[in-house]
Amino acid sequence: MANNKLYGYTPKSSNEKDGNRLDNFNPHEFRKGMDYELTSMGCMRLAESTLEEREKATESVLKNLDFHPAYYSGLIQFESGMNHASKIEGKNFKSWLNDHYDLNKMQPVVDEKFSKSKKTNFKDDKMKELKEAIKREIRGVLKEQEEEFDADVEKADKAATKAAKKSAKGGNRFDLEKEAIKDLLYRGKKGKESEYTEDDPAPESILAKKDELLDTYKNKYKGQDGGVDDYNNLLQTSNEKFLKSLEKHVKTFGEDGKGNNVSLDLIYGEKLPDTIKLLGARLKELEKEEQADLLEKRKQRNEVAATGMTREQHIKLLEIIKENGISLREGAMGVKTYYEIAKAAYLEGLSNGLKL
Numbered sequence: 504m505a506n507n508k509l510y511g512y513t514p515k516s517s518n519e520k521d522g523n524r525l526d527n528f529n530p531h532e533f534r535k536g537m538d539y540e541l542t543s544m545g546c547m548r549l550a551e552s553t554l555e556e557r558e559k560a561t562e563s564v565l566k567n568l569d570f571h572p573a574y575y576s577g578l579i580q581f582e583s584g585m586n587h588a589s590k591i592e593g594k595n596f597k598s599w600l601n602d603h604y605d606l607n608k609m610q611p612v613v614d615e616k617f618s619k620s621k622k623t624n625f626k627d628d629k630m631k632e633l634k635e636a637i638k639r640e641i642r643g644v645l646k647e648q649e650e651e652f653d654a655d656v657e658k659a660d661k662a663a664t665k666a667a668k669k670s671a672k673g674g675n676r677f678d679l680e681k682e683a684i685k686d687l688l689y690r691g692k693k694g695k696e697s698e699y700t701e702d703d704p705a706p707e708s709i710l711a712k713k714d715e716l717l718d719t720y721k722n723k724y725k726g727q728d729g730g731v732d733d734y735n736n737l738l739q740t741s742n743e744k745f746l747k748s749l750e751k752h753v754k755t756f757g758e759d760g761k762g763n764n765v766s767l768d769l770i771y772g773e774k775l776p777d778t779i780k781l782l783g784a785r786l787k788e789l790e791k792e793e794q795a796d797l798l799e800k801r802k803q804r805n806e807v808a809a810t811g812m813t814r815e816q817h818i819k820l821l822e823i824i825k826e827n828g829i830s831l832r833e834g835a836m837g838v839k840t841y842y843e844i845a846k847a848a849y850l851e852g853l854s855n856g857l858k859l
Contacts, residue, residue: 510534513557528568535575536564676761677793738774820845
């Protein structure tokens, strides 16, 4: 009776020296091969095949899959005469198979001869090629629109470095607020030039005041009747002394200032420890705000760039995808994923080139 679980897998026992050979191949491709080979023998259904026929078919399929892991997908396509709506060129199937399916072949991760890592053609490689193709397309579009485009890589790199240094020196509104919070907490008036740290805060800074009050509790209030209440009152009173500084911070960086999403209730608590916790949380929140801002700006720039995309450019992106080994017959969802990646990369480069 046929082994339906493995779709008729019936190897010669003498060839199974290293275990089940089917584990080395795609089971779906094996099934295609068994269908093909059994049909060639005149067996229209697996259940109607004999043990000898299944054994012969199994060995033939394994041999062909060893030659190429997509052997039967290629063979069916070759014999049907379809090549993405174009006639297949070439009479030798195996030569055509190697050429046509080269990008999709399974590649060994380790070179068997030298037992060391070998470069493989994974999807990352496809994406690199895709990005390079998109870059070339962007260059062409920018030249057609008579915009400035610097093809000198070294010069462009120097310009980018200069811009990065300028940005780092001035800082964006998120970085500026982070630095201001660190000044309030422990660095003091000297800011970045300060030698003070969180463990050794500047005098009159928030963390220094916290340490000072903790010493006061240990030396004066600890173990005394009502000592904890007196300590909490002191924490509250000391906290109020920083209110003006924190109000100034909100005025500088808030909605009416640099436009960050900071308000007094986000950085000022009831007592000094509460304020310290809120300022620490604010530092973490600024990272998220910065990322969200960058994504929104990129989206807006790309939307502006997209208004200039023509139908021909959309088609060109599909051609680039196809040229880089992505089958346009993978299905709408599969192609759409690659297309959206290509479009996003294209628009990002185009908006940069147009200085949007």
